[in-house]
Amino acid sequence: MNDLQPVLRLEGIVKTFPGVRALDGVSFDLRPGEVHALMGENGAGKSTLMKVLGGVLAPNAGQIYVAEKPVSMTNPQAAKALGVVFIHQELSLAGELSVAENIFLGELPLKSFGRVDWKKLYADTDKILKTLNVSFNARTRVGDLSIANQQMVEIGRALTVDPRAVIFDEPTASLTDAEKVVLFEVIADLQTRGVGIIYISHRMEEIFKITDRISVLRDGQYRGTLNTAETDEDKVTQLMIGRSLDLSRNVSHHEMGDIALEVRGLSCGHLFEDVSFNVRKGEVLGFYGLVGAGRTEIAETIFGLRTPSAGQILLNGQEVQINSPIEAIRLGIALVPEDRKDQGLVLGMNCKDNMTLPQIGRLTKGPFVSDRAELAIFDKYRDKLDIRTPGWRQSVGNLSGGNQQKIVIGKWLSMHPEVLIVDEPTRGIDVGSKSEIHNLIRDLAAQGFAVIVISSEMPEVLHVSDRIVAMFAGRVMREFTSEDVTEDNLIQAISGLTGDKAA
Amino acid sequence: MTVLTRQNLGSFLAKQGILIAFVLFMIGFAMVNQRFIAMDNISGVIRSSAILGVIAIGVTFVVIGGNLDLSVGSMMSFSTIVVLDLHDKIGPGLAIPAMFALTLLLGAFIGFLVGYLKLNSLIVTLGMLSAIHGLTLTWSGGKNMDIADKSGTWFSFFGQDRIMGIPVPILIFALLAAVLAMVLSRTSFGRKVYAVGGNGQAATFSGIPRARIVFMTYLISAFCVAVAGLLQASRSLGSQNTVGQGLELQVLAAVILGGASLLGGSGTVFKTVIGVLILGFIQNGLLLAGLDFYVQYMVTWAIIILAVWLDIAAKRGHLWSPIA
Numbered sequence A: 001m002n003d004l005q006p007v008l009r010l011e012g013i014v015k016t017f018p019g020v021r022a023l024d025g026v027s028f029d030l031r032p033g034e035v036h037a038l039m040g041e042n043g044a045g046k047s048t049l050m051k052v053l054g055g056v057l058a059p060n061a062g063q064i065y066v067a068e069k070p071v072s073m074t075n076p077q078a079a080k081a082l083g084v085v086f087i088h089q090e091l092s093l094a095g096e097l098s099v100a101e102n103i104f105l106g107e108l109p110l111k112s113f114g115r116v117d118w119k120k121l122y123a124d125t126d127k128i129l130k131t132l133n134v135s136f137n138a139r140t141r142v143g144d145l146s147i148a149n150q151q152m153v154e155i156g157r158a159l160t161v162d163p164r165a166v167i168f169d170e171p172t173a174s175l176t177d178a179e180k181v182v183l184f185e186v187i188a189d190l191q192t193r194g195v196g197i198i199y200i201s202h203r204m205e206e207i208f209k210i211t212d213r214i215s216v217l218r219d220g221q222y223r224g225t226l227n228t229a230e231t232d233e234d235k236v237t238q239l240m241i242g243r244s245l246d247l248s249r250n251v252s253h254h255e256m257g258d259i260a261l262e263v264r265g266l267s268c269g270h271l272f273e274d275v276s277f278n279v280r281k282g283e284v285l286g287f288y289g290l291v292g293a294g295r296t297e298i299a300e301t302i303f304g305l306r307t308p309s310a311g312q313i314l315l316n317g318q319e320v321q322i323n324s325p326i327e328a329i330r331l332g333i334a335l336v337p338e339d340r341k342d343q344g345l346v347l348g349m350n351c352k353d354n355m356t357l358p359q360i361g362r363l364t365k366g367p368f369v370s371d372r373a374e375l376a377i378f379d380k381y382r383d384k385l386d387i388r389t390p391g392w393r394q395s396v397g398n399l400s401g402g403n404q405q406k407i408v409i410g411k412w413l414s415m416h417p418e419v420l421i422v423d424e425p426t427r428g429i430d431v432g433s434k435s436e437i438h439n440l441i442r443d444l445a446a447q448g449f450a451v452i453v454i455s456s457e458m459p460e461v462l463h464v465s466d467r468i469v470a471m472f473a474g475r476v477m478r479e480f481t482s483e484d485v486t487e488d489n490l491i492q493a494i495s496g497l498t499g500d501k502a503a
Numbered sequence B: 001m002t003v004l005t006r007q008n009l010g011s012f013l014a015k016q017g018i019l020i021a022f023v024l025f026m027i028g029f030a031m032v033n034q035r036f037i038a039m040d041n042i043s044g045v046i047r048s049s050a051i052l053g054v055i056a057i058g059v060t061f062v063v064i065g066g067n068l069d070l071s072v073g074s075m076m077s078f079s080t081i082v083v084l085d086l087h088d089k090i091g092p093g094l095a096i097p098a099m100f101a102l103t104l105l106l107g108a109f110i111g112f113l114v115g116y117l118k119l120n121s122l123i124v125t126l127g128m129l130s131a132i133h134g135l136t137l138t139w140s141g142g143k144n145m146d147i148a149d150k151s152g153t154w155f156s157f158f159g160q161d162r163i164m165g166i167p168v169p170i171l172i173f174a175l176l177a178a179v180l181a182m183v184l185s186r187t188s189f190g191r192k193v194y195a196v197g198g199n200g201q202a203a204t205f206s207g208i209p210r211a212r213i214v215f216m217t218y219l220i221s222a223f224c225v226a227v228a229g230l231l232q233a234s235r236s237l238g239s240q241n242t243v244g245q246g247l248e249l250q251v252l253a254a255v256i257l258g259g260a261s262l263l264g265g266s267g268t269v270f271k272t273v274i275g276v277l278i279l280g281f282i283q284n285g286l287l288l289a290g291l292d293f294y295v296q297y298m299v300t301w302a303i304i305i306l307a308v309w310l311d312i313a314a315k316r317g318h319l320w321s322p323i324a
């Protein structure tokens, strides 16, 4: 493979934003038929590099070569015409349109007089969907799809042309294991067709499973390329963050207090039914299940965003009615939501304002907000979570994906809630910060907080939880303690294969 | 590299375009007519911009909160007619608070519809524009409203007097701008307005009472309209039923010129004041240049569209872009 000329080559790419040197002379090459991982901490410049490659951003300096010919990618269409397609980290679909319209957006097949050829559109789309092996069809409204399925639509978009290179920017961040398998099949298929794949992810298992080479960026600089077969996680981590990580399992056995939150027979329509569980002060309760198992909906109900159709919620032994997030927050409940872009952040607002938003009413001195009180909180959590930003004035929308997620986490941690619910807390977060966040969750529990962690990542749930609730299709299938849980029986429980339903 | 420089120039133009256009306008006007930059002309422009400015400050809150208010012009006609009518019936001391109460009631009604019932603000305020016009005509019986004793009332203070040589309307405009600028930029309420307009769902997830915040923005807008009605009535001591007609678009133009996004979540009181002044000076300049009054309408519209275009272009970083 080595003697083939690269499909794509970047040389000395520089990209600066006000106050940030996001890319500092990065070079990189992609061979046909290889899966090339791009790794680096949050804010290292991965997405920026790919945006330059995909024609979304113009570099300040540097040259791109496609099949060794210098090209300039002035817009995404130009890139696509050269066979370079880009699947973004943040989804960018039109929710009101159908799957077919989204996939062929801007290049709908036409008949005479500019009429859309719907028949051809749907047929072409179905052909693409078939290779993706998905359950929805060309006419489904995109807004009705789960995030995972929307991701599939985004991938479908890339397949409308005969691509030379496909860029995946954290494609698996919101996919279930089963969906990942499908994605990897799609990638393997592209590979055999000689397409080069650039694959960005923070998940080491995936990287080692599917990639051929790994290139590492750090603080906007190219740090080197490793052959996947000849390296290991530790070496990659070293290159990424300059030190090794201690990833040993962390079950600090501290005293647990009384039950902080108890849920009895909670139902909400058909979203979830008859759900009962409790979490003690000082305990981390994991919720594991497939996307769509109803875990997020339970969290939203506890947080006052949905009205339960039956059941009770008890806080410190007292039954409570929670009708809105305002009431939930007042009762000391916090929710780090699943979708940071839509639910977690006001993208146009700066970092500090986002972080202090839920408690802004308390941070006043006289009639005015106290800058000092706000900055104290911001500085504390920026350091604690290692948030990379040129300053608190930066718009959150300009931060890298992982750093955005950290702002959301800081926003709720700084509230010192009694019950903290985190829904997919480390989606898109780099390995170093991930273990930081896991430690933070454990620390919070040790300080006596009750924490509920919803996650689709098995290692994460196993790593942080004292107990694990396994859900399937809106029902609690089984509850595990950290002693009796194994990967196998967890997988069984969440796929509905087990009959024994524990109380 | 040529591509890059052209792009940089484009994004610079996109960000600063409105200021550049303004400066060019000013230089052009000053060359056509020296009077344009005379001190008394400048003070005159600010003074005649005061009414527009006061309303625009209120509408800034509504727009940042992610909504529109097209009813302000018609609402100001209402305030003006009501305060003039009540002046002779119950005396100015009671007429003013009564007019404020009624105007705030209208604002509360709109705020209820848009905030709590979550109706589309464009439809609601467009409807209210004509409904309030009807209300005004019913109140006045369709006749012009005049104060009987125009020289014997202290009511003329707000629109006609000066304090230390500065016209009272300018003082009120400045005071209101200063206070509301503080409210918007320094209080937790102001922060919540930005959050609700910037991303309503995230605001809800952060425990911000979205409906109440939207409701409050309309109350503020109505309060500003009431102040403007007071200035208008006090200046002329008599009025037609249609004094505020068309004001809503000028207000919107000023707010957008100031850089507030119609999508909500951005803008400041200070920038709106700049927008108001830009609009005032351009209209004044057109008059001094000898153009007819009604040319203003066309030019104002051209400016609005230019401003909206630049607003979007600034977000994209390109003046023109094939992608959305």
Ligand SMILES: Nc1ncnc2c1ncn2[C@@H]1O[C@H](COP(=O)(O)OP(=O)(O)OP(=O)(O)O)[C@@H](O)[C@H]1O
Pocket: A017, A018, A020, A021, A022, A040, A041, A042, A043, A044, A045, A046, A047, A048, A049, A089, A388, A389, A398, A399, A400, A401, A402, A403, A428, A430
């Ligand atoms: N539009 C922008 N304006 C200003 N700064 C930006 C902008 N886009 C990215 N940056 C900055 O550039 C740097 C690199 O960001 P980038 O999104 O490429 O990181 P990343 O490696 O993809 O991180 P993650 O793993 O968190 O997704 C960050 O410091 C980020 O804050």
Ligand SMILES: [Mg+2]
Pocket: A046, A047, A048, A089, A169, A400, A401, A402
């Ligand atoms: Mg990224």
